[in-house]
Amino acid sequence: MRAxxxxxxxxxxxxxxxxxxxxxxxDAPRARLIECLQRGDLLVANDAAxxxxxxxxxxxxxxxxxxxxxxxxxxxRVDDVHRFSAIVFGAGDHRTRTxxxxxxxxxxxxxxxxxxxxxxxxxxxLDHPRLIELRFDGSADDIWAGIAxxxxxxxxxxxxxxxxxxxxxxxxxxLPVAFEPPxxxxxxDWSLLHALRRHGIGFATLTHAAGLSSTGDPALDARLxxxxxxxxxxxxxxxxxxxxxTGGRVVAVGTTVxxxxxxxxxxxxxxxxxxxGVADQRIGASTRLRVVDALLSGTHxxxxxHHELLRAFVPAEVLARADAALAALGYRTxxxxxxxxxxxxxxxxxxxxxxxxxxxxxxxxxGSVESAH
Amino acid sequence: xxHPSDWRDLRVAITGGTSGLGLALVRALHAAGAHVAFVARNxxxxxxxxxxxxxxxxxxxxxxxxxxxxxIALQINAALGGxxxxxHNASTLGPTPLRLLADTDCxxxxxALATNLVGPFRLTKALLGALAASARDxxxxxxxxxxxxxxxxxxxxxxxxSASKAALLHMSRIWHEELHDLGIEVLxxxxxxxxxxxxxxxxxDADPASLKRPAAAAAExxxxxxxxxxxxxxxxx
Numbered sequence: 193m194r195a196x197x198x199x200x201x202x203x204x205x206x207x208x209x210x211x212x213x214x215x216x217x218x219d220a221p222r223a224r225l226i227e228c229l230q231r232g233d234l235l236v237a238n239d240a241a242x243x244x245x246x247x248x249x250x251x252x253x254x255x256x257x258x259x260x261x262x263x264x265x266x267x268x269r270v271d272d273v274h275r276f277s278a279i280v281f282g283a284g285d286h287r288t289r290t291x292x293x294x295x296x297x298x299x300x301x302x303x304x305x306x307x308x309x310x311x312x313x314x315x316x317x318l319d320h321p322r323l324i325e326l327r328f329d330g331s332a333d334d335i336w337a338g339i340a341x342x343x344x345x346x347x348x349x350x351x352x353x354x355x356x357x358x359x360x361x362x363x364x365x366x367l368p369v370a371f372e373p374p375x376x377x378x379x380x381d382w383s384l385l386h387a388l389r390r391h392g393i394g395f396a397t398l399t400h401a402a403g404l405s406s407t408g409d410p411a412l413d414a415r416l417x418x419x420x421x422x423x424x425x426x427x428x429x430x431x432x433x434x435x436x437x438t439g440g441r442v443v444a445v446g447t448t449v450x451x452x453x454x455x456x457x458x459x460x461x462x463x464x465x466x467x468x469g470v471a472d473q474r475i476g477a478s479t480r481l482r483v484v485d486a487l488l489s490g491t492h493x494x495x496x497x498h499h500e501l502l503r504a505f506v507p508a509e510v511l512a513r514a515d516a517a518l519a520a521l522g523y524r525t526x527x528x529x530x531x532x533x534x535x536x537x538x539x540x541x542x543x544x545x546x547x548x549x550x551x552x553x554x555x556x557x558x559g560s561v562e563s564a565h
Numbered sequence: 566x567x568h569p570s571d572w573r574d575l576r577v578a579i580t581g582g583t584s585g586l587g588l589a590l591v592r593a594l595h596a597a598g599a600h601v602a603f604v605a606r607n608x609x610x611x612x613x614x615x616x617x618x619x620x621x622x623x624x625x626x627x628x629x630x631x632x633x634x635x636x637i638a639l640q641i642n643a644a645l646g647g648x649x650x651x652x653h654n655a656s657t658l659g660p661t662p663l664r665l666l667a668d669t670d671c672x673x674x675x676x677a678l679a680t681n682l683v684g685p686f687r688l689t690k691a692l693l694g695a696l697a698a699s700a701r702d703x704x705x706x707x708x709x710x711x712x713x714x715x716x717x718x719x720x721x722x723x724x725x726x727s728a729s730k731a732a733l734l735h736m737s738r739i740w741h742e743e744l745h746d747l748g749i750e751v752l753x754x755x756x757x758x759x760x761x762x763x764x765x766x767x768x769x770d771a772d773p774a775s776l777k778r779p780a781a782a783a784a785e786x787x788x789x790x791x792x793x794x795x796x797x798x799x800x801x802x
């Protein structure tokens with residue numbers, strides 16, 4: 193796969209690799225997504241807006257420049273905005289790959305961090321020299337204003353230009369609680385949502401504080417994903433129940449939705465419970481999915497926690513073939529890349545995908561993509 | 566779900582909230598128990614208004630500036646935990662004293678369009694996710710555009726303001742057509758000639774006693790919003 197270099201949420205030539213319940217693969221234009229769904233299906237998206245979570249400033253005791261990347265919060269409550277977990281980098285910016293970024297100055301409990309208009313104290317170290325819990329001074333409104341005005345979206349070295357906030361908000365973005373964008377939702381626009389209605393396909397949302405995808409530090413990356421608070425609206429639970437009863441499929445738009453729905457179901461004995469929760473589980477090959485019948489997602493590189501999550505949906509052999517197909521077809525990866533629609537092959541509660549659009553043009557014809565195993 | 570005519574716990578954002586109709590709306594909504602966030606450019610006036618009405622959330626920003634749009638939207642959603650009613654009230658007259666269109670600099674026309682038309686367009690887009698979430702939760706969300714009879718009637722020397730308000734009125738109608746299916750109601754409200762700083766700048770010689778009180782115009786608008794939301798709540802989904 194190749195990196196998507198432009199922050200374009202819905203490039204007209206975006207591709208969609210569809211992996212059906214038998215492990216068969218089709219390469220389709222993403223614009224024809226709706227033909228891969230059927231009446232009675234339900235799309236569930238994460239409507240979290242993305243915070244400008246990168247805060248440049250100074251470690252006051254040493255005078256050293258730092259970048260603080262907010263990484264986690266205990267809850268989504270609007271007034272619970274003082275304490276964050278955060279990853280601290282030394283001098284430099286996103287143009288250096290995170291893997292090569294300088295370490296921060298030695299951080300100690302009680303250290304003052306001056307981040308533009310925001311002042312924060314290190315509350316404690318979290319078992320790693322880069323990872324801290326901090327506490328902002330001021331009222332909740334002051335903190336939100338400081339983050340809104342001084343913060344920048346977390347930037348990526350593979351993009352040519354710095355991202356603005358509007359680049360990283362999906363069309364359905366609402367509560368600003370994600371630390372990196374729930375990028376599977378970039379494919380959604382209002383025209384698609386209207387089309388879903390016309391086709392009798394449901395749309396619902398939850399709010400999940402999507403965390404960092406990568407820190408550049410292997411020891412920290414091994415701990416990803418961090419615990420992520422979420423809110424599951426009662427209306428979404430009702431929509432899932434109706435979908436279940438009528439034989440439709442629950443399609444999670446993104447790994448964060450999968451994590452939240454499965455967490456909400458696991459703690460309630462199978463049917464997700466509405467309300468607030470903190471997703472702290474890992475999803476992988478040994479996970480039995482209780483709610484999600486299919487995943488609509490960006491493409492993920494082997495080795496990432498997002499890729500690991502795909503193993504809950506399909507056997508390793510199918511996943512390996514999907515990875516090979518994505519590479520052979522030149523799919524774009526990263527936040528602004530192409531997409532996959534992967535059916536859960538391991539539980540298969542609901543009906544098969546129908547109406548999957550065929551290949552378009554000679555470039556799409558890849559033998560291994562067409563063949564069942 | 567609260568009753569649609571009940572403002573308690575409703576999440577409302579108002580632009581231009583430190584003077585005129587906007588301030589009257591902030592006060593009325595605060596008194597009615599709504600959760601209120603308001604936006605204005607002047608930091609000192611935002612702070613003093615928020616201090617005078619404890620529990621309201623003051624946000625400093627300029628709706629005419631593209632770079633401010635998402636910052637404002639972020640702070641509204643963060644402060645209120647979502648959004649049910651968005652009132653686009655911030656408005657500029659354009660150049661004062663008012664002048665003939667032929668004497669209006671194109672930069673002044675552009676500035677009027679930026680505040681009165683493009684700003685509300687951008688902010689609605691940035692907040693549409695929150696409003697649609699409210700709709701899915703049965704919140705009967707509503708967007709209000711404050712317009713003017715100048716949007717309909719061509720008065721000489723009101724060119725920049727009139728043209729921008731006419732465009733705003735039409736944009737409001739198109740939003741209404743497009744958002745109705747999502748369960749988001751869109752209104753345009755002409756509050757009438759009010760005793761406000763904007764009116765004084767336009768017509769300095771007008772007798773304030775002949776003009777409507779902003780508080781009366783605010784009460785009329787809130788009644789209309791409540792009526793509209795009740796009608797949606799009563800209508801079959």
